Amino acid sequence: MTMCHTEVNGIKIAFDIRGSGPPLILIMGYRLNSRAWPLASRCSIGPSPPVSQDLSMKRLVYVINGPNLNLLGKRQPAIYGHETLADVEAACRRVATERKLELKFHQSNREYEIIDWIHEARETAAGIAINPAAFTHTSVAILDALNAFDGPVFEIHISNVHKREAFRHHSYVSSRADGVIAGFGTQGYTLALQRLAHLIDETAAKKDKGGSATDLGS
Numbered sequence: 001m002t003m004c005h006t007e008v009n010g011i012k013i014a015f016d017i018r019g020s021g022p023p024l025i026l027i028m029g030y031r032l033n034s035r036a037w038p039l040a041s042r043c044s045i046g047p048s049p050p051v052s053q054d055l056s057m058k059r060l061v062y063v064i065n066g067p068n069l070n071l072l073g074k075r076q077p078a079i080y081g082h083e084t085l086a087d088v089e090a091a092c093r094r095v096a097t098e099r100k101l102e103l104k105f106h107q108s109n110r111e112y113e114i115i116d117w118i119h120e121a122r123e124t125a126a127g128i129a130i131n132p133a134a135f136t137h138t139s140v141a142i143l144d145a146l147n148a149f150d151g152p153v154f155e156i157h158i159s160n161v162h163k164r165e166a167f168r169h170h171s172y173v174s175s176r177a178d179g180v181i182a183g184f185g186t187q188g189y190t191l192a193l194q195r196l197a198h199l200i201d202e203t204a205a206k207k208d209k210g211g212s213a214t215d216l217g218s
């Protein structure tokens, strides 16, 4: 057995890199499942993840939810449906697993927390799907944060905002978004994730062929 040691975000990791199969990854003595692959790829130890030969390719996506979406399922179900945010997260996690994406799923009623997650995504993520909820119509600060993010951004609204009050027709975020989904109910989230996965796969394939990876989102 050949053991290699490295540290990621302060976590000590030991890799057994015997044979040609996936590395056995131990963190503080525990054996991890395949969700540890992204860590392995960031450490540049062991064989590449199956989807891309490029060890630096990011497959982390953020799904960010704005104010009042914690009440999904209870709040105005005639408009927002009966599914809870936990149901939406579970559906997103199913798609993420299918499409080999790493997923961070967040909700906040505080604008600054949403901005901080977008800043975090700048350093780590390949794409963002965001339902800014009421901040859609008010927040220049969220637009500025998204403008500082390089990857694809998809804006989601559960309801068809264009069919509702006039103040919901304007979105600050739309001027940055690569796509907008409105009125598809909570299914809009998984549609946005599928599109992100497609763009990430496409970019990885171009990179594998030696092309440019700077055109994510085009």
Ligand code: DHK
Pocket: 067, 068, 069, 131, 133, 134, 135, 136, 156, 157, 158, 159, 160, 161, 168
């Ligand atoms: C959710 C909200 O909370 C509203 O403020 C937006 C959006 C619409 C949605 O449809 O998901 O206007």
